Amino acid sequence: MCHTTDVSPKTYRKGFDLRKGLAAKIFVMMMITYFAALIPGSMLTPAAKYCPANETNCKRPDLFAFEFVNTCAFLWQSFVAIRSFHFRKTPLKSFPQTPVGRVFGFSEESEIIACVSMTSQLWGLVMTPLIPEFTSAIMLCHHFLAALVSFVALQYQYYLYYSVFYLALSEVSSLPLLVMSISKYFPPTSGSFHEILNDLAGPAFAVTFTYYRVYLWIKMTSQLWSDGVYVLSKKLSDQYRPGKNACLYLILLVCTLLSCLQLFWFTLIIREVLKLVGFDIPDVNPGFE
Numbered sequence: 001m002c003h004t005t006d007v008s009p010k011t012y013r014k015g016f017d018l019r020k021g022l023a024a025k026i027f028v029m030m031m032i033t034y035f036a037a038l039i040p041g042s043m044l045t046p047a048a049k050y051c052p053a054n055e056t057n058c059k060r061p062d063l064f065a066f067e068f069v070n071t072c073a074f075l076w077q078s079f080v081a082i083r084s085f086h087f088r089k090t091p092l093k094s095f096p097q098t099p100v101g102r103v104f105g106f107s108e109e110s111e112i113i114a115c116v117s118m119t120s121q122l123w124g125l126v127m128t129p130l131i132p133e134f135t136s137a138i139m140l141c142h143h144f145l146a147a148l149v150s151f152v153a154l155q156y157q158y159y160l161y162y163s164v165f166y167l168a169l170s171e172v173s174s175l176p177l178l179v180m181s182i183s184k185y186f187p188p189t190s191g192s193f194h195e196i197l198n199d200l201a202g203p204a205f206a207v208t209f210t211y212y213r214v215y216l217w218i219k220m221t222s223q224l225w226s227d228g229v230y231v232l233s234k235k236l237s238d239q240y241r242p243g244k245n246a247c248l249y250l251i252l253l254v255c256t257l258l259s260c261l262q263l264f265w266f267t268l269i270i271r272e273v274l275k276l277v278g279f280d281i282p283d284v285n286p287g288f289e
Contacts, residue, residue, distance in 0.1 A: 012157035012241065013106065019115040019154065026119040030069050034127070037065035044186045050133065062131055063185045071178050073120045074171045077113070081168035084109060095161040099227040102161040103248075104240045110160035117167035118150035133185075142261065145254045152247045159251055165220050166255075173208035176201040206269050213262045221259055228252050 016023070041061030051058030084090040095105035125143040128134045150167055153159055179201035188194035228248055231237045237245050 012104075013111070014155055015111045015114065015157060016118075016151060016155040019111065022112075023115050023119045026116060027123055030073070030120065030123045033072060034065045034069050037068040038062070041065050041068070046185055047187055050185055060185065063133065064182065066127060066131055066134070067178055067182050067185070069123070070120075071175070073116070074174045074178065077116065077120075077168040078172045078175060080109070080113065081164050082172065084164050085169050091161050091164050099230040100236055100240070102223075102227050103159055103231050103237075104157065105161055106157055107160055110163040111154060111157075113163045113168045114150050114154040114160065117163070118147050118154055121147035121150060138261070142258070145257065149251055149254045152251060156241060156244055156247050158241070158244075158247055159224065162220060162224055165216065170212050170217065173205060173212050176205035176208065180205060206273070209266065209269060214266050217259065217262055221255055224255060225252060 038061040041064030042059050044059070044061075044064055046058060046060040046063065048058075050060050050063065090107065090109060094107040094109070095101045121143050125140065125147060128139055128143060146167075153163055153167070179197055183194065183198035183201070188198055228251070231240075232245065232248065237248055241247070
């Protein structure tokens with residue numbers, strides 16, 4: 001199939017240089033939100049397993065505050081991405097539908113999404129080691145790789161077409177997961193709205209994860225790899241980003257690693273479903289509490 005090279009001019013904006021002020025504001029706002037959320041978090045009673053042994057009147061506001069900040073970030077990402085991907089079809093309208101257009105094209109919305117993703121992942125990388133339940137090699141690597149890819153996409157204008165999906169829309173499934181996590185740390189009272197919400201969160205997570213992080217993820221990753229291989233094999237990457245091929249290889253590698261992580265987490269969902277129908281299956285550590 002013949003593809004045209006229809007991205008002009010063959011330059012890029014160096015988005016991080018232009019958006020670093022926005023990134024700094026987002027990071028500061030996340031920190032302020034975290035410390036503000038410690039106040040209501042200190043009023044909640046955590047499950048006993050998340051308290052030190054023999055400690056009376058235990059409080060874990062750090063768990064609530066961390067998850068509250070994540071909820072705010074995921075809500076914004078999900079709203080913007082659902083509107084863009086499913087309703088406005090922004091990626092299809094803003095980018096030439098060719099490998100060159102999808103790899104090197106530009107959209108201000110996608111640039112902002114990459115900036116928010118980079119900042120939120122960096123915030124997670126900074127805060128995760130401070131909370132024992134989230135200090136794991138899997139979570140730290142996930143934050144680092146996601147922040148790195150977001151920076152490369154932002155600074156060198158790579159794969160901004162895909163930013164709406166990978167850096168925002170895929171987080172839709174994280175919202176019901178956050179409800180489940182908060183319910184695990186702070187068990188709801190019987191018959192409460194919190195308990196009803198938690199009961200609905202499990203099926204919602206399974207459905208959204210399967211659709212966004214398995215079905216659509218595989219579909220988008222196949223196209224991403226096809227586009228990347230095309231521009232590399234035709235030497236187009238040397239024309240549009242001279243000396244930056246390492247960035248393109250990095251994105252392809254990280255996408256593959258994160259794809260494996262999605263499939264690993266999907267096997268855990270399957271295991272939980274099998275448990276519900278009566279199979280005796282041992283627990284597997286998902287990489288976080």
